[in-house]
Amino acid sequence: xxxxxxxxxxxxxxxxxxxxxxxxxxxxxxxxxxxxxxxxxxxxxxxxxxxxxxxxxxxxxxxxxxxxxxxxxxxxxxxxxxxxxxxxxxxxxxxxxxxxxxxxxxxxxxxxxxxxxxxxxxxxxxxxxxxxxxxxxxxxxxxxxxxxxxxxxxxxxxxxxxxxxxxxxxxxxxxxxxxxxxxxxxxxxxxxxxxxxxxxxxxxxxxxxxxxxxxxxxxxxxxxxxxxxxxxxxxxxxxxxxxxxxxxxxxxxxxxxxxxxxxxxxxxxxxxxxxxxxxxxxxxxxxxxxxxxxxxxx
Amino acid sequence: xxxxxxxxxxxxxxxxxxxxxxxxxxxxxxxxxxxxxxxxxxxxxxxxxxxxxxxxxxxxxxxxxxxxxxxxxxxxxxxxxxxxxxxxxxxxxxxxxxxxxxxxxxxxxxxxxxxxxxxxxxxxxxxxxxxxxxxxxxxxxxxxxxxxxxxxxxxxxxxxxxxxxxxxxxxxxxxxxxxxxxxxxxxxxxxxxxxxxxxxxxxxxxxxxxxxxxxxxxxxxxxxxxxxxxxxxxxxxxxxxxxxxxxxxxxxxxxxxxxxxxxxxxxxxxxxxxxxxxxxxxxxxxxxxxxxxxxxxx
DNA sequence: CGTTAGCCATACATAAATGTATGGCTGATC
DNA sequence: GATCAGCCATACATTTATGTATGGCTAACG
Numbered sequence: 001x002x003x004x005x006x007x008x009x010x011x012x013x014x015x016x017x018x019x020x021x022x023x024x025x026x027x028x029x030x031x032x033x034x035x036x037x038x039x040x041x042x043x044x045x046x047x048x049x050x051x052x053x054x055x056x057x058x059x060x061x062x063x064x065x066x067x068x069x070x071x072x073x074x075x076x077x078x079x080x081x082x083x084x085x086x087x088x089x090x091x092x093x094x095x096x097x098x099x100x101x102x103x104x105x106x107x108x109x110x111x112x113x114x115x116x117x118x119x120x121x122x123x124x125x126x127x128x129x130x131x132x133x134x135x136x137x138x139x140x141x142x143x144x145x146x147x148x149x150x151x152x153x154x155x156x157x158x159x160x161x162x163x164x165x166x167x168x169x170x171x172x173x174x175x176x177x178x179x180x181x182x183x184x185x186x187x188x189x190x191x192x193x194x195x196x197x198x199x200x201x202x203x204x205x206x207x208x209x210x211x212x213x214x215x216x217x218x219x220x221x222x223x224x225x226x227x228x229x230x231x232x233x234x235x236x237x238x239x240x241x242x243x244x245x246x247x248x249x250x251x252x253x254x255x256x257x258x259x260x261x262x263x264x265x266x267x268x269x270x271x272x273x274x275x276x277x278x279x280x281x282x283x284x285x286x287x288x289x290x291x292x293x294x295x296x297x298x
Numbered sequence: 299x300x301x302x303x304x305x306x307x308x309x310x311x312x313x314x315x316x317x318x319x320x321x322x323x324x325x326x327x328x329x330x331x332x333x334x335x336x337x338x339x340x341x342x343x344x345x346x347x348x349x350x351x352x353x354x355x356x357x358x359x360x361x362x363x364x365x366x367x368x369x370x371x372x373x374x375x376x377x378x379x380x381x382x383x384x385x386x387x388x389x390x391x392x393x394x395x396x397x398x399x400x401x402x403x404x405x406x407x408x409x410x411x412x413x414x415x416x417x418x419x420x421x422x423x424x425x426x427x428x429x430x431x432x433x434x435x436x437x438x439x440x441x442x443x444x445x446x447x448x449x450x451x452x453x454x455x456x457x458x459x460x461x462x463x464x465x466x467x468x469x470x471x472x473x474x475x476x477x478x479x480x481x482x483x484x485x486x487x488x489x490x491x492x493x494x495x496x497x498x499x500x501x502x503x504x505x506x507x508x509x510x511x512x513x514x515x516x517x518x519x520x521x522x523x524x525x526x527x528x529x530x531x532x533x534x535x536x537x538x539x540x541x542x543x544x545x546x547x548x549x550x551x552x553x554x555x556x557x558x559x560x561x562x563x564x565x566x567x568x569x570x571x572x573x574x575x576x577x578x579x580x581x582x583x584x585x586x587x588x589x590x591x592x593x594x595x596x
Numbered sequence: 597c598g599t600t601a602g603c604c605a606t607a608c609a610t611a612a613a614t615g616t617a618t619g620g621c622t623g624a625t626c
Numbered sequence: 627g628a629t630c631a632g633c634c635a636t637a638c639a640t641t642t643a644t645g646t647a648t649g650g651c652t653a654a655c656g
Contacts, residue, residue, distance in 0.1 A: 004377075004381070005377075005381060006306055007305035007306050007308065007309055007373070007377055008304055008305055008306050010305065010377065010380060011305055021632085021633065021634085022633080022634065023632075023633060023634080024633095031614075031615085032614070032615055032616080033633085033634075033635095034614080034615075034616090034634095034635080034636085035613075035614055035615075037634070037635075038613080038614085046384075047384040047385070047387070047388075048388060049384065049387055049388050054633095054634065054635095055622095055633095057622075057623075057632070057633060058632090058633070058634095059633095059634090063574075064384070064387040064388075067383060067387060067571055067574075068380055068383055068384055068387075071376055071379050071380035071383060071438070072380060074376045074437070075305070075373055075376045075377060075380070078369055078372045078373045078376060079302075079303075079305055079308065079373060081369050082308060082366055082369035082370060082373070083302070083303060085365060085366055085369060086344075086345040086347070086362070086366055087345070089345070089347055089362040089365060089366075090345075090346060090347050090362075139372070140369070273365055276361075276365075319602085319603065319604085320603080320604070321602080321603060321604080322603095329644075329645085330644070330645055330646080331603090331604080331605095332604095332605080332606085332644080332645075332646090333643075333644055333645075335604075335605075336643080336644085352603095352604065352605095353603095353652095355602070355603060355652075355653075356602090356603065356604095357603095357604090
């Protein structure tokens with residue numbers, strides 16, 4: 001049983017996996033090609049197995065190497081998390097804070113809030129991770145999350161912001177041309193902008209939808225919420241979007257407000273260890289107040 | 299933004315956190331004290347914060363260092379997982395397989411099975427992690443788990459072994475002295491060996507218990523299942539243990555079998571990626587057949 | 597109060613890892 | 627088919643990291 005293996009080697013290993021060649025990995029890692037080559041050789045010797053077959057134009061990973069990839073990726077993630085955690089540890093509001101949110105919120109709502117935050121704290125840096133899949137706050141894939149459900153785990157500091165209402169909307173001129181439905185059944189005659197049944201939230205919400213607004217009727221469909229929003233704004237038809245978002249755009253009109261209304265609980269969440277971190281705390285507070293204002297503008 | 303930090307430094311960092319001094323960490327890591335000292339200094343410089351206050355008799359971690367501890371621990375765990383994964387990748391049944399199980403199963407049932415396995419494959423090494431808290435198979439804290447519940451996650455290969463029955467038992471001579479109860483109410487007059495209400499399984503099972511066998515009646519209590527078992531074997535009173543375990547010991551007699559019977563579903567589980575790993579596969583099969591035999595001896 | 601055992605810091609020597617330079621190889625492009 | 631751009635492997639120089647040796651310090655113990 002040889003001794004433990006230097007963690008640096010794993011880093012080179014991951015580099016080669018990602019980049020596909022010693023040279024490219026070396027460039028990415030800021031070292032030279034022979035160094036990476038030696039690292040891989042050392043690993044292969046330690047493990048007693050071939051990780052890459054040297055071929056022209058690069059190295060291609062063996063099955064064994066692929067099976068180790070996830071572990072290496074996780075090491076990289078953890079190393080990044082550690083480094084960020086350290087950067088946020090000092091005094092003063094400086095460092096990098098990673099914020100995760102849905103695409104729509106990230107594109108439409110957060111920029112204003114974060115810009116204001118950056119204005120108050122010039123030494124603060126922000127990273128946005130936009131994804132509908134919740135990031136793992138416990139392992140610090142992100143520091144702060146804007147989420148549409150009550151967080152389950154303890155160890156998380158969570159603040160409930162309120163409810164974002166989702167409703168059907170269309171552009172004014174679209175409705176003028178096609179008529180504005182005042183009964184759900186009339187939706188059949190309209191161009192409906194739909195969603196793919198992906199997130200848990202949608203699956204739940206789908207049961208509460210009024211008849212007439214179901215998947216088979218969709219004329220335009222997109223898996224991206226942003227694309228749906230863009231289609232609504234372009235006057236392509238009737239679709240669902242957040243009410244406070246639509247009310248910013250004077251051309252957008254709400255459709256069937258009594259029949260179609262989905263409230264989404266909104267939470268801002270972070271790891272409890274970050275309460276004492278000045279930059280995270282500042283970002284957390286800014287997000288909470290900013291989103292509150294988004295929900296209920298004065 | 300300084301460059302990324304060498305992963306080796308994190309290893310030294312964790313070493314100092316664990317050992318409490320540069321010298322001790324150096325011994326543990328197989329390097330020298332000045333080296334570790336330089337690593338810590340390098341980290342502190344990179345982060346721009348003090349991780350340890352140098353005091354007589356060692357370094358004591360600052361709050362900042364403590365907040366980074368979990369990340370460092372996780373890096374170590376992942377590195378270990380990667381190394382094990384690599385060791386199991388080669389051809390032939392060799393390498394290290396980590397098996398996790400409850401304490402009772404690990405002490406009473408597995409040794410025979412694993413000894414046989416080792417006999418068949420001398421190059422195979424086994425690590426036992428005994429804990430009632432389930433280990434994380436996805437992150438490979440263990441390779442194979444013996445569990446008392448159906449695994450939730452996909453990505454896991456699971457085989458249902460059957461049901462282990464838990465019943466009340468006591469030693470023959472104890473019952474001869476104190477009489478053998480044939481009604482639950484009579485338990486009141488006996489020395490009951492009890493458990494602390496810790497695991498989920500017990501909390502659920504507690505509801506199904508017959509009257510008379512509840513926490514207030516316990517004369518002897520232990521948080522360790524092994525200690526309870528030892529007390530039953532020592533003839534200290536009546537307690538719960540696995541039926542196939544008790545039936546090995548001729549002196550042990552089952553008590554109130556009609557009134558008290560808890561079946562525990564038993565599963566052997568591993569990560570699906572390990573299906574192609576010869577050592578894991580061998581261990582998985584051996585555990586499955588071995589446990590099956592434990593449940594229903596011919 | 598001296599002695600011991602533990603610790604950290606420093607200076608210097610040594611070993612190890614990295615970088616530089618080069619050659620040979622392949623496939624693409626003109 | 628010649629040129630070029632990309633890659634890996636090797637030999638050699640250099641930097642970097644590590645180990646060795648030592649001194650100073652503090653707490654515990656006789």
